[in-house]
Amino acid sequence: MTFICLLITEAAVKLVSIEATKLCLAFAEPPVPKYEVYHPLIESIGKAMLAMVTSFYSLPVSKGATLNRLVRKNISWIVDATITLTEVIKASDYQGSQQHLHSTGTVWEYCDQFPTLPKDNKAATLHIGNETSQLVKDALAEIQEALQNEDGGGDQSDVSFEDGDDPSWSEEEKQLVMPSVGLIKAANSCLKRVLGAVKKNGKCDCAKDASQLDNLVERLNEVSPAVDEVVLCLYPPITKEAVRENTEKLGIILQNLLECVKHIHISTEDDASWLEFLLKAVTHNMDKTQHVTS
Numbered sequence: 001m002t003f004i005c006l007l008i009t010e011a012a013v014k015l016v017s018i019e020a021t022k023l024c025l026a027f028a029e030p031p032v033p034k035y036e037v038y039h040p041l042i043e044s045i046g047k048a049m050l051a052m053v054t055s056f057y058s059l060p061v062s063k064g065a066t067l068n069r070l071v072r073k074n075i076s077w078i079v080d081a082t083i084t085l086t087e088v089i090k091a092s093d094y095q096g097s098q099q100h101l102h103s104t105g106t107v108w109e110y111c112d113q114f115p116t117l118p119k120d121n122k123a124a125t126l127h128i129g130n131e132t133s134q135l136v137k138d139a140l141a142e143i144q145e146a147l148q149n150e151d152g153g154g155d156q157s158d159v160s161f162e163d164g165d166d167p168s169w170s171e172e173e174k175q176l177v178m179p180s181v182g183l184i185k186a187a188n189s190c191l192k193r194v195l196g197a198v199k200k201n202g203k204c205d206c207a208k209d210a211s212q213l214d215n216l217v218e219r220l221n222e223v224s225p226a227v228d229e230v231v232l233c234l235y236p237p238i239t240k241e242a243v244r245e246n247t248e249k250l251g252i253i254l255q256n257l258l259e260c261v262k263h264i265h266i267s268t269e270d271d272a273s274w275l276e277f278l279l280k281a282v283t284h285n286m287d288k289t290q291h292v293t294s
Helices: 002-026 035-056 065-091 098-116 121-150 171-201 207-233 240-262 269-293
Strands: none
Touching: 002 035, 002 065, 002 098, 035 065, 065 098, 065 121, 065 207, 121 171, 121 207, 171 207, 171 240, 171 269, 207 240, 240 269
16 A cells, blocks of 8 residues: 555656646746746646645555655655745746756756655665664764874864864863763664664564554654764863763663664564663763763
């Protein structure tokens, strides 16, 4: 049912793109087309958008809220871009303007993205999870590079800082930074393992399994913002209170994520050892950070 709904929606999306192209070509060169020429084009693009939105609402939410949100977001972009195109054409001082062409290109871009969207809730979960994982990897690389440059391992000749923005850590501050970086590394490992379990064992054929993946995504969505808050508070000048508060928040989020995995279908007996290991790693780094900030 889900696959068929997505195929129907995809066909409607292609029709929106085609109708947008027709409208673009009609106004590409002077003279401005007469009402009896452009009015059917406007009606056609409106019908195509209605068909697209209607087919989306046939997508069963029981098959996964994560997939539903991804599809809805893409369709919203298409609708907004198409409305913008019609408004630009109406307001253009001359036909074939750059703004006119740019607006048409935006419609094409969003329509072309639609066929690449995940086709079920498992794929949608992996899509969100991989995005989160990449953000955490980037944040970890950022703070590690800054520390490497601090230790003389990198070239800072091209790095400029605003007045009063001292990139250097004192020895005392470094004692605060290292266990916090350890916690971010643990977050990176958690995401890698959790996504591996989703890829290997994830299912979304029934409402219960799809809902469990949705609950997992809620936990995954909390990780990257919490990691960013930790990274931000690690740059000088550092306050112990901020480090303690943000690392504790991240640690609790990771613990909740791992506990969630324990109790849903993606976890098997073979996963018990790494789940326990990562829970201990998270707790260990939290305790170290709490100790150095006390």
